[in-house]
Every structure is written in C-alpha cells, then in structure tokens.
Amino acid sequence: MAALGRLADGPVKRRAGTPRRRTGLLLALPAVAIFALLFVAPLFTLVANSFRTQTGAFTLDNYARFLGDPFYRGVLWNTLRVAALTTAGCLLVGYPFALYLRGRSPRVRNWLALLLLSPLLISMVIRAYGWLVVLGPAGPVASVIAWLGLTPPQLLYNDTAVLVGMVHVMLAYMVLPLMGSLDRIDPTLVPAAKGLGAGGWTCFWRITLPLSAPGMLAGAMIVFSLTASSFVTPAILGGPKVKLMPYFVYTQATTTLDWPYAAAIGFVLVVVTTGLLLGYSRLLRRGRGEAVFG
Amino acid sequence: MTSTTEAPAEATAARRGRLRLNGVRKALGGKEVVSSVDLETEPGEFLTLLGPSGCGKTTTLNMVAGHLTADGGVIEVDGRDVTAVPPHRRSMGMVFQSYALFPHMTVADNVAFGLRMRRVPAARRRRQVAEVLEMVGLDGLAERHPRRLSGGQQQRAALARALVIQPDLLLLDEPFSNLDAQLRVRLRDEVAALQRRIGTTTILVTHDQEEALAVSDRIAVMADGVIQQLDRPREIYLRPATDFVARFIGEVNALDGTAQGPAADGYACRVAGRTVAATPAGEPPAEGAAVRLYVRPEVVRVGPGGVGSGGVGPGEVGPGEVGPGEVGAGGEGLRGTVRETRFLGSRIRCVVATPAGEVRAALPFDARVPAQGEEVTCSWRPSDASLTAR
Numbered sequence: 001m002a003a004l005g006r007l008a009d010g011p012v013k014r015r016a017g018t019p020r021r022r023t024g025l026l027l028a029l030p031a032v033a034i035f036a037l038l039f040v041a042p043l044f045t046l047v048a049n050s051f052r053t054q055t056g057a058f059t060l061d062n063y064a065r066f067l068g069d070p071f072y073r074g075v076l077w078n079t080l081r082v083a084a085l086t087t088a089g090c091l092l093v094g095y096p097f098a099l100y101l102r103g104r105s106p107r108v109r110n111w112l113a114l115l116l117l118s119p120l121l122i123s124m125v126i127r128a129y130g131w132l133v134v135l136g137p138a139g140p141v142a143s144v145i146a147w148l149g150l151t152p153p154q155l156l157y158n159d160t161a162v163l164v165g166m167v168h169v170m171l172a173y174m175v176l177p178l179m180g181s182l183d184r185i186d187p188t189l190v191p192a193a194k195g196l197g198a199g200g201w202t203c204f205w206r207i208t209l210p211l212s213a214p215g216m217l218a219g220a221m222i223v224f225s226l227t228a229s230s231f232v233t234p235a236i237l238g239g240p241k242v243k244l245m246p247y248f249v250y251t252q253a254t255t256t257l258d259w260p261y262a263a264a265i266g267f268v269l270v271v272v273t274t275g276l277l278l279g280y281s282r283l284l285r286r287g288r289g290e291a292v293f294g
Numbered sequence: 295m296t297s298t299t300e301a302p303a304e305a306t307a308a309r310r311g312r313l314r315l316n317g318v319r320k321a322l323g324g325k326e327v328v329s330s331v332d333l334e335t336e337p338g339e340f341l342t343l344l345g346p347s348g349c350g351k352t353t354t355l356n357m358v359a360g361h362l363t364a365d366g367g368v369i370e371v372d373g374r375d376v377t378a379v380p381p382h383r384r385s386m387g388m389v390f391q392s393y394a395l396f397p398h399m400t401v402a403d404n405v406a407f408g409l410r411m412r413r414v415p416a417a418r419r420r421r422q423v424a425e426v427l428e429m430v431g432l433d434g435l436a437e438r439h440p441r442r443l444s445g446g447q448q449q450r451a452a453l454a455r456a457l458v459i460q461p462d463l464l465l466l467d468e469p470f471s472n473l474d475a476q477l478r479v480r481l482r483d484e485v486a487a488l489q490r491r492i493g494t495t496t497i498l499v500t501h502d503q504e505e506a507l508a509v510s511d512r513i514a515v516m517a518d519g520v521i522q523q524l525d526r527p528r529e530i531y532l533r534p535a536t537d538f539v540a541r542f543i544g545e546v547n548a549l550d551g552t553a554q555g556p557a558a559d560g561y562a563c564r565v566a567g568r569t570v571a572a573t574p575a576g577e578p579p580a581e582g583a584a585v586r587l588y589v590r591p592e593v594v595r596v597g598p599g600g601v602g603s604g605g606v607g608p609g610e611v612g613p614g615e616v617g618p619g620e621v622g623a624g625g626e627g628l629r630g631t632v633r634e635t636r637f638l639g640s641r642i643r644c645v646v647a648t649p650a651g652e653v654r655a656a657l658p659f660d661a662r663v664p665a666q667g668e669e670v671t672c673s674w675r676p677s678d679a680s681l682t683a684r
Binding site for chain 2: 186188189191192193194195196197198199202206207210211
C-alpha cells in the first residue's frame with residue numbers, strides 16, 4: 001500500500017517532469033532550427049524586398065501597383081477560388097473514403113492509404129503531363145464521349161482541368177487528417193445515439209460530422225494553402241487561360257526580373273491565405289463545443 | 295440521487311419491461327460467442343448477467359439493445375418481437391462502460407438528445423431534462439461539457455440520458471468499472487435504489503460478483519456463451535448449480551462423495567466415510583451416484599470433535615456454532631484437525647484438514663476460536679449447501 005501511495009505522490013511526479021521537458025525541447029530543436037533558418041528568415045527578407053524599388057529605396061509602389069490593378073486583383077480572386085474549389089472537391093471525395101477506411105482491417109487500410117499516397121510518389125510534372133494525355137483531344141475521356149455520339153467539350157486548359165489535377169494530388173492531405181480525426185471518435189458514440197432514437201443520417205450529422213471537424217479543419221488548411229501556392233499543375237493543366245498567383249511570381253522573378261514586385265505578389269498571397277485560414281478556423285471553433293478544441 | 299422528484303416513468307414503468315430471450319445465438323468472427331440463451335425478466339426486475347470476459351454477456355446485452363443482430367432465436371419485449379428491429383426503433387436506455395457521452399454537447403444537450411429524436415416539444419423537453427438531472431443529482435451541471443465532469447458525474451449524466459426517454463428496459467454495460475472502489479460501491483447502491491424507485495426493468499452486465507450479489511433481484515451466471523445458472527443472489531451463492539458458478543463466485547469447499555438418499559432436510563451422501571447432507575441443485579441424484587457438494591466457508595460451523603461416535607451432539611454446542619434447534623441437521627459432519635486459524639477482522643478464517651480434503655470455514659468474529667491441532671467436526675445446514683452430479 002505504501003508503495004502504491006508513493007507512486008501517486010504529487011511532488012515526486014513534478015520533479016520527474018522537469019528533465020523530461022528539457023529533453024522535449026532538445027527533440028524539437030532540429031525542426032525549429034530548420035523552420036527558423038529556411039522559412040522565417042527568408043520571409044523577413046521577402047517582406048523587406050517587397051517594400052523596395054529596383055534600386056533599393058523604400059516604397060509602397062509594389063503593393064499599390066498590385067492592388068490598384070483589376071487584372072491582378074482578378075488573379076488573386078481566381079487563385080483563392082481554385083484553392084477553395086480544390087478544398088471542397090477533396091472534402092467531397094475524401095470524406096466518404098475516410099469513412100469507408102474507418103471500418104476496415106489494418107491490412108486493407110494500409111493498402112488503401114498507400115494507394116492514396118501513390119500520386120505523391122510521381123513527379124508533379126510527369127503526373128500533370130499524364131493528365132494532359134488523359135484529358136487531351138485524343139485521350140480516353142474524349143474518346144468515350146465521342147463514342148457515345150456526343151461532341152467532346154474542351155477538357156484541358158480550364159478550371160476543371162486544374163481542379164481534377166489538383167484534387168488528385170491533394171486528396172491524401174485531406175484524407176489522412178480526416179482518418180486521424182475519425183479514429184479518435186469513441187466508437188460507442190454512434191451506438192449510443194442510435195439507442196436514443198437517431199437513425200443513420202442523424203448520427204452522421206449530429207455526431208460523426210461535428211466530431212471530425214478538427215480533421216476537416218486540418219485537411220482543409222493544408223489543401224487550401226498548398227493549392228493556392230502550387231505552380232506546376234495549374235501551369236500545365238491550366239494553359240494560357242488559367243493563370244494563378246504563383247505563375248506571376250515566377251514570371252516577375254525570372255522574365256521581368258522585377259524581384260521586389262515578385263516579392264510583393266508572394267507576400268500578398270501569404271497574407272491573404274493566412275488571413276482566410278485564421279478566419280475559417282475561428283468560425284469553425286465558434287460553432288463547436290469546447291470539448292473538441294478546448 | 296436522494297431527491298424525491300417524481301419521474302413520469304414511475305407510474306407506467308412497473309407494468310412494462312418484460313424481456314424474453316429464446317434460444318438467442320450469435321457468432322462473431324467465426325466463433326460462437328453466445329450459444330443459446332433463454333431468459334425472461336419480470337417487469338421491474340433488476341437482472342444481472344455475470345461472467346468473466348468473453349463469456350458472451352456483453353454480446354447478449356448488445357443483441358437486446360439492437361447493436362448486434364442475433365443469428366438465431368427470438369428477442370421479445372412485452373410480447374413484441376424485436377429481434378430484427380434496428381436499435382433506434384427500440385426503446386432501450388443504455389449506459390455504456392465508457393459512458394459514451396457526446397463530447398461536443400453539454401450535459402443538458404446530451405440528456406435532451408433522446409427527447410429531440412422523439413420530437414418532444416422544447417418546453418416539455420427542458421422540464422424533463424431538469425427533472426431527470428435533479429433525480430441523478432446533477433442539477434447545476436447542466437451546461438457543463440462531459441470532459442469537465444468527474445467520472446462519477448459522467449456516469450450520472452449517462453444514466454440520466456438513458457432514463458429520460460422512459461425506456462422499456464435500462465441496459466447497463468459494466469457501468470461502474472471505470473470508477474474507483476469507494477465511488478463504485480456508492481454509485482451502484484444509488485443506482486439500485488433509483489431502479490427500485492422508478493421500477494424500470496434493468497439488465498446489468500458485470501464481471502464483479504460482489505456487485506452482482508449486491509444489486510440484483512436475480513443473477514444469470516454466464517460462461518462460454520450459455521447461462522450456467524439463473525437464480526436469486528442467495529441461491530447463486532449458497533447453491534451453485536455448476537462447478538463454474540461455484541468457483542467463479544467467491545470461495546468454495548468442493549467435496550466429492552456418493553449419493554445415499556433423501557434425508558429429513560435435504561439429501562444425504564457419504565463423504566470420506568461420514569454422512570453429510572446438502573440440497574440437490576437439479577434433479578436429485580440416483581442412489582450410489584458420484585456427487586460433489588459445494589459448501590461456502592461462511593456456512594461451515596466448526597464444533598468440538600466428538601470422541602467415538604462423532605457428529606454434533608447436544609452437549610457439544612459451543613458459542614457461535616450449531617444452534618440447539620439445528621443439532622445434527624447436516625448429518626454426522628466431517629471430522630478433522632484444525633490446521634490454522636486467522637483473524638481477518640470481519641471473519642475468522644479456519645482451515646480444517648479432513649479425510650475429504652481441506653475444509654475452509656469463515657467463522658463469525660465472536661465465535662470460539664478452535665486451537666491449532668484441535669479435533670473438530672465441520673457441519674452445515676443442508677439448505678445452505680449444494681449437491682450436484684459429478
């Protein structure tokens with residue numbers, strides 16, 4: 001009994017906790033160092049650059065030029081729209097898949113998760129060119145439509161092509177956090193709700209969906225920000241018609257050699273994306289009980 | 295839970311809630327978990343499914359709730375066949391081992407959930423939630439989220455959620471096992487008292503034999519997917535029908551012998567050359583059949599061993615032992631030598647070496663403590679011991 005009592009003793013526990021916390025910091029150090037060196041520091045340089053003229057004097061012109069030009073505002077809007085649609089597409093395709101995976105055996109889950117991650121194993125450029133073949137005028141999709149006696153519509157170089165390509169890549173980033181979130185739901189909650197008179201749909205809307213909000217939130221944040229800043233897939237599948245922010249950052253930096261303006265475009269994208277995600281997460285947080293996030 | 299709120303369920307519940315299982319079977323993962331379960335409850339009864347893990351008790355409960363579908367057999371509630379009815383169309387209030395409270399809802403919303411599903415108007419819903427929360431002693435915590443409740447409070451919230459829908463049956467799946475020992479005893483007594491007051495037929499699943507004995511009207515002891523014995527706690531304890539029941543619940547003296555024939559008070563048998571008696575658990579055995587007696591330590595009386603004739607004679611009654619009216623009722627008794635005695639507080643443990651093996655007795659604290667090495671006779675009332683075929 002005495003031994004048991006000592007195990008539950010408060011001060012002993014706390015003394016044991018201090019070195020553990022120090023070890024914890026050490027464990028985080030490499031990641032923090034890389035993050036500071038390769039992200040935070042360049043971000044400051046980027047911001048500083050965006051407030052300079054080509055010759056190095058302070059100016060607000062870069063931002064005035066971007067925000068004052070309806071064309072660039074349109075590009076920004078289009079970028080956010082494609083990112084939002086990709087996020088919605090991933091959620092619509094990914095959520096049922098994550099639900100399906102929840103009830104499977106670990107073996108089936110592992111294989112399907114591998115399948116899900118497989119697009120990430122192929123180079124972005126190759127994957128995008130693959131879609132060019134699939135969606136091209138002589139590709140299988142157009143052939144099937146023609147075989148049905150219909151005129152195949154333009155499948156490439158539009159929003160839809162970019163969306164298809166992006167959802168294909170981003171799906172894993174949505175499904176993995178969703179799976180984690182669904183797995184954390186106590187498996188007796190749905191039977192409990194059923195026992196109280198809730199049918200299958202009611203259980204989903206009132207129990208499963210709200211409790212998987214953290215996973216949806218995490219997945220949506222990753223997909224949205226990655227899509228808004230993606231370059232290769234929109235550039236190849238969107239063609240000359242669909243131009244997104246990263247494309248203009250690229251051309252300003254490499255073709256026009258206007259680095260300060262490229263920095264300003266890049267920073268606008270960072271600020272707007274971050275702002276939207278913060279607002280979005282706050283919105284979700286407010287609707288939820290403290291139990292999920294608190 | 296000491297409040298005097300009248301639950302609307304009180305008037306009606308007592309007359310409904312008759313559960314009947316007939317030949318219910320279930321296989322899970324290719325293995326038969328529940329083989330063939332028959333049982334019937336009286337309305338208002340508190341019935342416990344008791345058994346070790348894997349005995350099929352939780353599977354049985356889940357079939358009653360509808361979370362699992364029976365492979366065969368019939369489940370009836372008040373004469374209505376519910377075997378194929380999905381859980382949300384049955385009326386079962388269930389308390390899960392993990393409580394299964396919805397973490398994103400307040401206590402009040404958790405409790406109101408079942409009423410919402412039944413489309414109870416808001417005003418009445420609020421009133422019923424307040425009433426049931428007061429009944430379980432949670433008034434004042436209605437707006438808390440489950441995570442900010444203690445284990446006992448979560449348990450009460452889960453109970454309130456199950457009771458507020460005025461279910462046909464209250465199903466409790468190991469509801470006390472996540473609580474510390476003291477709280478477990480207090481809550482189980484509270485739940486038992488509450489159940490008796492509102493009269494909802496209750497099925498409790500537990501592996502804790504003391505809990506089962508303390509709260510149940512009847513206990514069904516399960517092992518390997520079948521009910522071994524279904525009886526009142528006293529009978530389950532004193533007169534186990536099978537070896538499993540005898541050994542699963544508490545400590546027992548198992549004595550092998552040969553059936554002799556009906557005696558004045560029970561059934562006589564020869565054990566190690568002496569005549570003793572017990573009550574047959576099922577059909578009385580044929581004369582000369584091999585039998586086994588189960589005698590709980592608490593019913594064993596230890597008297598001074600008679601020289602010569604043996605047995606408990608009128609002059610040999612000591613304090614706390616065989617009373618004057620019961621002298622010799624158990625036959626001759628078993629003679630033996632006291633091997634050890636130990637004072638355990640509430641009881642005195644006494645081990646007697648007899649020709650039939652060791653007999654353990656738990657004597658009342660004020661009994662005369664026999665000395666080590668003393669010649670004694672162990673006896674018992676035949677109605678307090680069980681006799682089974684071997």
